[in-house]
Amino acid sequence: MDQRVRDHAETLVDWSARIEAGDDVVVRVGEGAHDLGVAVAEKLGERGANLLACYDSDELTSAYLSAHDGDFDADPAYELAMYERADSVLALGGTRNTAAAADVPDDTQRAYATARQDIREARLDTDWVSTVHPTRALAQQAGMSFAAYREFVYDAVLRDWESLAAEMAQLKEILDDGSEVRIRKDGDATDLTLFVDGRTAVNSTASVADDSHNLPSGEVFTAPYDTAGQVVFDVPMTIRGKRVEGVRLVFKDGVVVDWEADAGGEVIESVLETDGGAKQLGELGVGMNRGITRPTDQILFDEKMAGTVHLALGRAYDACLPEGESSNDSAVHVDLITDMREEGTTLEVDGEVIQRDGVFRWEDGFEG
Amino acid sequence: MDQRVRDHAETLVDWSARIEAGDDVVVRVGEGAHDLGVAVAEKLGERGANLLACYDSDELTSAYLSAHDGDFDADPAYELAMYERADSVLALGGTRNTAAAADVPDDTQRAYATARQDIREARLDTDWVSTVHPTRALAQQAGMSFAAYREFVYDAVLRDWESLAAEMAQLKEILDDGSEVRIRKDGDATDLTLFVDGRTAVNSTASVADDSHNLPSGEVFTAPYDTAGQVVFDVPMTIRGKRVEGVRLVFKDGVVVDWEADAGGEVIESVLETDGGAKQLGELGVGMNRGITRPTDQILFDEKMAGTVHLALGRAYDACLPEGESSNDSAVHVDLITDMREEGTTLEVDGEVIQRDGVFRWEDGFEG
Numbered sequence: 001m002d003q004r005v006r007d008h009a010e011t012l013v014d015w016s017a018r019i020e021a022g023d024d025v026v027v028r029v030g031e032g033a034h035d036l037g038v039a040v041a042e043k044l045g046e047r048g049a050n051l052l053a054c055y056d057s058d059e060l061t062s063a064y065l066s067a068h069d070g071d072f073d074a075d076p077a078y079e080l081a082m083y084e085r086a087d088s089v090l091a092l093g094g095t096r097n098t099a100a101a102a103d104v105p106d107d108t109q110r111a112y113a114t115a116r117q118d119i120r121e122a123r124l125d126t127d128w129v130s131t132v133h134p135t136r137a138l139a140q141q142a143g144m145s146f147a148a149y150r151e152f153v154y155d156a157v158l159r160d161w162e163s164l165a166a167e168m169a170q171l172k173e174i175l176d177d178g179s180e181v182r183i184r185k186d187g188d189a190t191d192l193t194l195f196v197d198g199r200t201a202v203n204s205t206a207s208v209a210d211d212s213h214n215l216p217s218g219e220v221f222t223a224p225y226d227t228a229g230q231v232v233f234d235v236p237m238t239i240r241g242k243r244v245e246g247v248r249l250v251f252k253d254g255v256v257v258d259w260e261a262d263a264g265g266e267v268i269e270s271v272l273e274t275d276g277g278a279k280q281l282g283e284l285g286v287g288m289n290r291g292i293t294r295p296t297d298q299i300l301f302d303e304k305m306a307g308t309v310h311l312a313l314g315r316a317y318d319a320c321l322p323e324g325e326s327s328n329d330s331a332v333h334v335d336l337i338t339d340m341r342e343e344g345t346t347l348e349v350d351g352e353v354i355q356r357d358g359v360f361r362w363e364d365g366f367e368g
Numbered sequence: 369m370d371q372r373v374r375d376h377a378e379t380l381v382d383w384s385a386r387i388e389a390g391d392d393v394v395v396r397v398g399e400g401a402h403d404l405g406v407a408v409a410e411k412l413g414e415r416g417a418n419l420l421a422c423y424d425s426d427e428l429t430s431a432y433l434s435a436h437d438g439d440f441d442a443d444p445a446y447e448l449a450m451y452e453r454a455d456s457v458l459a460l461g462g463t464r465n466t467a468a469a470a471d472v473p474d475d476t477q478r479a480y481a482t483a484r485q486d487i488r489e490a491r492l493d494t495d496w497v498s499t500v501h502p503t504r505a506l507a508q509q510a511g512m513s514f515a516a517y518r519e520f521v522y523d524a525v526l527r528d529w530e531s532l533a534a535e536m537a538q539l540k541e542i543l544d545d546g547s548e549v550r551i552r553k554d555g556d557a558t559d560l561t562l563f564v565d566g567r568t569a570v571n572s573t574a575s576v577a578d579d580s581h582n583l584p585s586g587e588v589f590t591a592p593y594d595t596a597g598q599v600v601f602d603v604p605m606t607i608r609g610k611r612v613e614g615v616r617l618v619f620k621d622g623v624v625v626d627w628e629a630d631a632g633g634e635v636i637e638s639v640l641e642t643d644g645g646a647k648q649l650g651e652l653g654v655g656m657n658r659g660i661t662r663p664t665d666q667i668l669f670d671e672k673m674a675g676t677v678h679l680a681l682g683r684a685y686d687a688c689l690p691e692g693e694s695s696n697d698s699a700v701h702v703d704l705i706t707d708m709r710e711e712g713t714t715l716e717v718d719g720e721v722i723q724r725d726g727v728f729r730w731e732d733g734f735e736g
């Protein structure tokens with residue numbers, strides 16, 4: 001077995017999930033994630049944790065859903081009981097076909113998700129972590145060879161997380177202390193101000209100890225309460241199975257008042273029309289994982305790319321809000337990404353330049 | 369997908385497990401049984417049952433066990449709760465390497481099994497069914513090409529079970545009414561009498577409706593309370609990882625008093641020395657599945673081969689005993705098989721020939 005698979009498993013079990021002896025761990029093995037599953041099982045054995053392996057196969061689930069009449073039982077007790085009693089859930093993604101669910105009607109998918117809300121909540125109440133094992137299908141989605149994609153995944157996952165966490169803490173402090181975040185790029189094309197006074201940034205360190213549940217992670221995010229100006233998202237991505245490119249949003253008083261897109265406009269329209277909250281931003285995130293140097297059309301990686309900023313239409317995370325304050329409420333949370341590495345691009349907080357051309361002040365020593 | 373995989377799934381779900389709408393079903397997918405898993409998921413969707421897929425991977429389990437110090441938690445609550453609430457457990461065997469567990473110390477395997485007795489019992493308290501999806505590893509174990517092995521498996525599984533159940537009921541009636549079963553073969557080499565007066569035979573129809581939990585099945589078995597004479601087992605098999613051939617046992621007053629083996633004698637010795645019950649027979653079984661025409665070194669199939677009889681050293685099944693009577697007690701249950709298809713071989717009950725040269729009276733119309 002590739003030593004990096006073992007290193008991935010060790011990072012997941014020790015740094016991310018903080019597994020200890022006696023922990024009841026559910027490992028959800030994607031149908032292309034067998035090798036990572038074996039490495040994780042070995043690591044759980046070493047730590048003296050308990051192992052229950054579930055099979056997280058897109059093909060099985062799709063076959064089941066396609067054949068079902070859509071009238072699903074609510075939260076079957078045997079699965080709910082399992083997650084309610086689990087300490088940790090490790091989801092090892094790694095599909096063999098990103099289009100495996102293409103035949104499942106949207107209605108059926110929605111009905112299934114709706115029927116399983118308590119199971120979902122029980123799972124999210126554990127120390128859960130999601131990660132991805134490189135597969136040929138994911139390489140294809142990224143437009144990369146399998147060999148290059150594997151390098152990419154391990155560069156993203158096998159970081160010095162402690163050191164990155166310390167670096168990200170600097171940005172968290174700046175955002176926590178700041179009131180106005182301004183993003184400028186391409187002259188007037190992007191000039192957006194986000195108001196974050198009183199909001200708390202989350203240092204997303206890829207560890208449940210920091211309430212961070214993705215491996216890789218490497219972003220700092222907060223929740224703006226108001227937004228003004230315009231922004232262009234130039235990192236292409238697939239949303240709801242459709243290619244989306246060159247999205248431009250115009251905000252007034254925190255709400256999208258105008259928009260256009262070079263491709264996938266119907267998806268953006270559908271997102272914006274979901275509900276009132278979908279027209280407002282729920283998240284401002286800053287990618288800081290330097291192992292991620294290019295988009296691969298998977299949001300788990302893309303939004304952490306160093307030198308990018310992402311904004312999400314829709315729901316905000318409670319962790320960013322003052323105690324007792326409710327978040328921007330919406331059924332959706334759709335991330336869109338802007339590349340900040342072009343010349344003349346700046347990220348400012350209260351008038352001080354924090355990042356220029358994708359490089360932070362503390363990296364380059366420039367004057368803010 | 370091969371239509372036979374779908375037929376296998378339908379036989380499993382409908383005939384064997386009798387799945388109904390709303391049933392909570394755990395499907396344990398072997399690491400080589402993905403395709404059968406997909407077909408079973410589809411069938412469960414059609415029936416409106418609930419699906420929870422576990423990953424039953426020899427490599428995962430072996431990696432976990434090899435790394436563990438052997439001090440296992442007793443019956444982890446999250447897994448126990450799942451099986452306690454499940455209606456059915458469908459185990460889809462299909463390994464990719466029958467030697468996957470070769471590195472796991474025996475002590476560790478025993479300790480793991482001992483720590484999980486309540487989980488095992490909860491699983492056996494459901495309407496469980498074990499079956500096998502053909503893999504190259506199992507073909508190799510059988511000494512067959514993959515193509516031929518697949519034919520073999522589907523011949524064994526895709527029977528007219530209702531018709532076979534009716535045929536087997538005839539033998540059950542004969543054994544239930546009988547007192548002495550005599551097996552004769554090769555002159556004096558095999559001449560064994562088994563006393564079954566008061567014992568109840570089980571018609572193993574591959575359906576939970578008849579308390580039969582293997583697919584394929586196709587055997588009638590009972591539990592002798594006494595045995596006298598000698599028997600040679602000429603179907604070779606692998607027991608505890610060792611090849612065993614040409615085992616000869618001599619019984620007096622129900623107990624093995626002499627034995628020899630052409631190969632694997634150390635395994636037979638170790639079995640016989642386990643405890644007092646290991647020197648006595650717990651089972652007399654008659655294989656009646658005509659789809660199984662040759663041994664493949666997997667007991668799930670071999671013991672159901674039409675024209676064979678198997679006897680098990682060790683534990684008897686409670687279903688064969690009069691109400692309240694305790695069985696031959698032993699930690700082991702090891703099946704050994706004799707081929708009855710040679711000329712001059714007979715199976716008699718109370719002096720009447722029931723089967724001659726592997727053919728039943730009702731097949732051939734001979735006088736008993």
